[in-house]
Amino acid sequence: MRKKIDTNNKLDPKIRLNTICPYFTMFPLSFPYRVLQSSKKSDIIYDPFCGRGTTNFAARILGLSSYGVDSNPIAHAVAQSKLQYVDQNHIYSRCVDIINEYDAIDIPQGDFWELAYHPNTLISICQLRNYFINKELLDDIDISLRALILGILHGPRMKTQPSYLSNQMPRTFSTKPNYSIQYWRKNLLSPTEVNLLDLVERRSKYIFNEHQVKKVDGAILLGDSRSLTNTFENKITRVITSPPYYGMSTYEQDQWLRNWFLGGNDQVDYTNRAQLKHGSESVFVNDLAKVWANTAHRCTPDAKLTIRFGALPSKSKKTPRELIKESLTLADCGWEISTIRSAGEPKSANRQANQFKGTTGNYVEEIDVYATLNT
Template identity: 45%
Template sequence: MGITNLNAICPYFTMFPLDFPLSILEQYGEGAQWVLDPFCGRGTTNFAARLHNCPSIGIDSSPVAVALTEAKLVNTTVTQIMRTADKILSKDIIPDIPQGEFWEHAFDYEVLSNICKIREALVKSCDSEARIALRAIMLGALHGPQSINSPSYFSNQCPRTYAPKPAYAVRFWKERNFKPLKVDILSIIKKRAERYYGQELPNGYGFVIKGDSTTGRVFARVKRVLDKHNAKVSMIITSPPYYGMKTYIADQWIRNWFLGGPDVVDYSTNGQIKHSGKEVFIKELRKVWNNTAEISSRNAILAIRFGSINDRKVNPEDVIKDSLSGTLWEIKEIRSAGFAKKGRRQADTFAEKNKEQIEEIDIIAVKRG
């Protein structure tokens, strides 16, 4: 930990470990220019690029992913973050507070009221690096396991990686008589600001786009910025959603609410890659690879981590090979990435147990032509 702390500012379901993009940068990144992740999630690739002194671009259709990735690139300090939080909380305003059984059980009322104050201020404007950092700190602290001695989260007992569905959560808390704690929001923010922004880091540089990577529109924006720098992407390190995994917004509905979304579960899958059939999914991936080829330099590297989920098993190697066929990307190497880490949700009380583990693979391709 230390210099890599910032990467853990907020968990993200299906995130890959920092070691993956770091090892790719280590192996192929000499002289790398811009690094891109078209499915950036929590911005692990962007953070790895920062550690390698490379500028980076992140694209994701989920607002939570975009907010977290932006926070991986900001240059700010603990003092600036705390000044921002203090200033917002000291304002004499009455925020909109969501109502209903879930919210009554999820947070202590005063804590929720302060969360809402910060939410309103940041939804209205998140134009400084300190605000972007504070927003990600809030997202990371919103929900997770309770601790009476050293509280680190604002919520009643919750998983940290994904948001539980309201009816299930309320039943869970009632059956166990779990109550939300009156935690000190500012001291949690401070502890987290020190952990994530208290270290000296290489300068963060790059940009993040909220959008659908299958579309040319998003890549036209990327190209405009790259053209200004007279640059091309020399490395793409990414992990697309596994076939069938399309609940990124619903699974993060509390964090999505904090960013200005609805205070109920949002089941929309807008902007998510289409999963209506394996062939459709493969075609969608191909669009992304074609889009990335257009803004990449000759001999650029594309590194993909891919696997499969229990509910819709597919052979990950076949899916990626098919999606790359007919593109400018030529496969150089396919290797096992081991098994998706058991226990990603293990620490959580809501954990799903006894799910079969599926092997993940890393595919390395080179741009020809």
């Protein structure tokens, strides 16, 4: 019998890796962990909308192999770190080597950057950025360090020692440049110098401690789960996921600063790439159906599918139940719903709909959908 872990205790050394980078569309670790409690050791877990890798980390805690796919490069970079097992000293040493050996090129200019980071801190950030975007193949230490930097790239200013590299900012998403400039100037906030190496050393000791969970097999892919052609080594037996809610289409734009660190533009890019279309409910449902159909091709007969889903009151005329039912029916590949349960109203910041608190009125009840593949 598996020994249970309190996944709500973020201070538990075994699950600190899951906190490596805040990501505002994450769902709680307790959800996939609870669902996977009944899994067999031979089960292969899959999340076609893996986000920051919460399902994959839950699988790892339980000793299960898993795969994840996401079209967002930030999500991909963070989720990859959830499958790594590294020594905290190696993280710090690698960072020291990069700072000593790499130049800071393409240092962005302008009011935002002058107010967002102290010049010396920005130089260190750009040295790391240069290294990551120019190295052809990242090893496990690189992947872990990159995710750690994404997690400390921006956040609130602390009264004691700094926990983030930036001037005052949210930690879960990147405020847009014009708003940030106005806020900093209005509140007379100037960036203070933060020693990146010191912060990396402290953060790596906290996250990559001696109590890390044993590494398992698996992979995180950057791609479009509607049309993914990659074949996995083993057939999927359990699918656990939480698709974007209808109307939530600015994942990359709301993470634009982290996207810049990964090699993106130093301005907000509003083009949408390989993500679900949100032009209308019918278009959205059609795209979801493509994901369910593509997923079914990678599954064993009798594979289990669990979906957490909700809606934004101002966006959707249909209920989450209606949208999910329509998408599974349209997929026409054998997914049969066995149970739909209420997940209640979003209560914490790790629910998707919580990001719209105060702007969309009352929450719509979230649901957990359970289905089986009958082929």
